[in-house]
Amino acid sequence: MAEEEKKLIERAKKDPEVFSELYEKYYSQMFGYILKRVANLEIAQDVTSETFLKALKNLWQFRWRNIPFSSWLYRIANNEIVNYFRKHKAKIVPLEKISEPISNDNPEIEFIEVQEELKKHQDFLRAQRKISKLDTKYQEVIVLRFFEKKQIKEIAEILGKKEGTIKSLLHRGLEKLRKDFFETL
Amino acid sequence: MEEEDLIKRLEKISLPEIETKSHRERLKLALMKKYLPERKKAEVFNIFKKLVPAGAIAVLLFFFIFNNLNSQKYNLAKAKEIALQNNEIKNWLQQGSTIKDIKVVDGKAYVLIEPPEVKKEQRELAPDSLKSGVAFQENLTEEEKFGGALAEVNIKEKEVKNIKKLAPDAIDLIKSKKDKALDIANKSQEVQEKIPREAEVLNINVTTPKFRLSKEGDSVSVIPETETEEKASIIYQFDENRCEGKVDLNKERVEEIKCLNEINTGATKEESER
Numbered sequence: 001m002a003e004e005e006k007k008l009i010e011r012a013k014k015d016p017e018v019f020s021e022l023y024e025k026y027y028s029q030m031f032g033y034i035l036k037r038v039a040n041l042e043i044a045q046d047v048t049s050e051t052f053l054k055a056l057k058n059l060w061q062f063r064w065r066n067i068p069f070s071s072w073l074y075r076i077a078n079n080e081i082v083n084y085f086r087k088h089k090a091k092i093v094p095l096e097k098i099s100e101p102i103s104n105d106n107p108e109i110e111f112i113e114v115q116e117e118l119k120k121h122q123d124f125l126r127a128q129r130k131i132s133k134l135d136t137k138y139q140e141v142i143v144l145r146f147f148e149k150k151q152i153k154e155i156a157e158i159l160g161k162k163e164g165t166i167k168s169l170l171h172r173g174l175e176k177l178r179k180d181f182f183e184t185l
Numbered sequence: 186m187e188e189e190d191l192i193k194r195l196e197k198i199s200l201p202e203i204e205t206k207s208h209r210e211r212l213k214l215a216l217m218k219k220y221l222p223e224r225k226k227a228e229v230f231n232i233f234k235k236l237v238p239a240g241a242i243a244v245l246l247f248f249f250i251f252n253n254l255n256s257q258k259y260n261l262a263k264a265k266e267i268a269l270q271n272n273e274i275k276n277w278l279q280q281g282s283t284i285k286d287i288k289v290v291d292g293k294a295y296v297l298i299e300p301p302e303v304k305k306e307q308r309e310l311a312p313d314s315l316k317s318g319v320a321f322q323e324n325l326t327e328e329e330k331f332g333g334a335l336a337e338v339n340i341k342e343k344e345v346k347n348i349k350k351l352a353p354d355a356i357d358l359i360k361s362k363k364d365k366a367l368d369i370a371n372k373s374q375e376v377q378e379k380i381p382r383e384a385e386v387l388n389i390n391v392t393t394p395k396f397r398l399s400k401e402g403d404s405v406s407v408i409p410e411t412e413t414e415e416k417a418s419i420i421y422q423f424d425e426n427r428c429e430g431k432v433d434l435n436k437e438r439v440e441e442i443k444c445l446n447e448i449n450t451g452a453t454k455e456e457s458e459r
Contacts, residue, residue, distance in 0.1 A: 023213055031204050045208045049215070056216055060231075110207050121201045146195040171188070178191045 006064050013060050022069065023052060030073055036147040037081050037139065039128040041115055050080045067157045074158040078140055130177060138173030141166055261287050264294030264338045271345040274298060274336060282333075286398040288405045293346075294338040295405040297398050333396055335407055351396060351407060363389040366417030366432045373439040376430055380442070384423035391417045391434070
């Protein structure tokens with residue numbers, strides 16, 4: 001499996017058309033992760049676009065070190081989330097307050113439908129709102145662990161940190177979250 | 186509430202598994218159509234980026250070499266021009282001397298002036314010379330005795346700072362050549378046969394050596410050329426007679442021995458024939 005992916009990446013480096021195969025393989029996973037981090041459909045679309053653009057531009061720099069390609073994409077996504085909020089200096093607009101699609105490019109019907117679907121997950125939205133108040137380092141480990149269902153080892157690979165560090169970050173993040181989580185949940 | 190309870194609650198949260206298909210398609214199209222040419226441009230740019238430093242180094246190197254060569258040529262020409270304006274040098278050159286070599290070091294040029302070629306016949310032993318006990322060099326005029334000179338030219342100040350005449354006798358090399366000539370003569374069978382052991386060596390003369398400039402680091406020195414014809418003349422005196430032995434220093438052999446009595450005999454015969 002890893003060998004196949006390695007070959008695919010090598011082909012994609014030489015022939016950018018092959019990149020579309022990687023895109024098809026990882027779009028849902030990346031969009032899902034970014035949405036769980038930002039809890040906003042439009043921002044998730046923007047950050048996903050930036051993530052794949054960066055991946056495409058920098059694919060030639062990718063070196064296979066027995067770490068899945070998805071880990072590299074997660075890392076780009078994490079950077080792009082930080083970059084997005086740094087650039088826009090905007091807080092996430094709660095989904096409940098978004099009544100209309102912001103982007104005219106999105107087909108309205110689909111956007112509204114997806115938005116409505118997202119609104120159904122109120123537990124997730126409330127939890128995400130609490131998590132988004134934490135430092136980025138805690139947000140990353142908590143979302144990866146509980147929303148992306150990643151193992152500690154995988155999180156360590158994605159964030160480029162030691163497993164012990166991840167455990168420690170997770171523990172401290174949960175500790176901070178615990179204090180006010182159940183009061184409003 | 187314990188951490189474990191929080192973990193359980195987080196794990197139970199129903200997560201949205203949604204995506205916008207239209208965005209997926211639009212992004213894919215955008216990446217493939219819009220960004221692929223950019224990526225290709227980036228690849229070309231990357232190749233260019235790699236080539237630029239190499240190209241820049243090559244251009245700089247070329248410029249440096251070209252500039253250096255040009256500057257050297259300019260300095261040599263300038264040094265020659267300045268030297269030619271000096272009266273003493275001008276005088277030597279009018280009498281047949283030539284500018285043999287120029288070396289430039291640290292803004293200073295060293296110009297080597299070579300004396301005119303001494304005519305062969307002037308080098309030949311004249312009977313009078315043998316009588317007086319001197320060899321061919323003593324037959325030469327003051328001008329002909331000029332052994333060359335080294336002029337130091339300051340290119341910036343456009344003037345000849347110093348002129349040093351190369352006096353052959355003052356050069357250690359001459360002494361070593363004299364020693365060598367005597368050594369060759371002493372070993373020669375012809376000398377041993379014709380010249381008695383008790384004969385006194387009146388004089389040893391060697392041909393004026395040719396010189397060239399040698400640049401070593403920041404200094405310039407005058408050194409002899411290795412491939413010039415080197416000859417010596419030794420005057421012996423014994424029993425009211427004088428002889429001259431001509432030595433080829435390159436071939437390390439005695440070429441000829443002429444004695445005064447032989448010359449006088451020759452002259453008497455010629456007179457009686459007349």
